[in-house]
Structures are given as C-alpha cells and as structure tokens.
Amino acid sequence: xxxxxAVDVGDFEFSQQEAHGVVSVHNLGxxxxxxxxxxxxxxxxxxxxxxxxxxxxxxxxxxxxSVSSPLVVxx
Ligand SMILES: [Zn+2]
Numbered sequence: 001x002x003x004x005x006a007v008d009v010g011d012f013e014f015s016q017q018e019a020h021g022v023v024s025v026h027n028l029g030x031x032x033x034x035x036x037x038x039x040x041x042x043x044x045x046x047x048x049x050x051x052x053x054x055x056x057x058x059x060x061x062x063x064x065x066s067v068s069s070p071l072v073v074x075x
Pocket of ligand 1: 020021040
C-alpha cells in the first residue's frame with residue numbers, strides 16, 4: 001500500500017530560522033504511533049504509523065526541523 005502526501009511547498013511561508021529540532025515517529029505498539037520532536041512539539045496519537053509519519057513530515061515543513069534516520073523508532 002502506498003501513501004502519498006501532496007504538499008505544495010509554495011503554500012508554506014518559511015521562516016528565516018534554521019532547523020532546531022529532530023523529529024521521529026515513536027511506534028508504541030500495534031495501532032499506537034505518535035510523532036515527537038526534540039524542539040518540544042508532539043503530534044497526536046495515531047492508529048496508523050503512516051499518519052504519524054505524515055505528521056512528522058508536515059512538522060518538518062512548517063517548523064524547519066529535521067527528520068531522524070530511521071524515522072520510525074520502537075519506543
Ligand atoms: Zn520540531
């Protein structure tokens with residue numbers, strides 16, 4: 001199953017500040033995943049890892065943070 005996130009980067013107004021956090025998706029078990037960032041941001045708890053991953057990427061686009069590698073980690 002493929003999931004696509006259609007985002008027009010031109011819709012976002014980027015601030016001039018540099019990236020200041022690293023976001024990762026925490027897999028809390030079956031049907032429980034959430035994205036969290038070292039800048040203090042935390043996403044909603046999601047049933048799908050893919051939805052939490054989209055939260056993480058959207059946060060990176062809006063707040064200029066970076067993604068961790070690997071993005072999804074066991075918690
Ligand atoms: Zn952040």
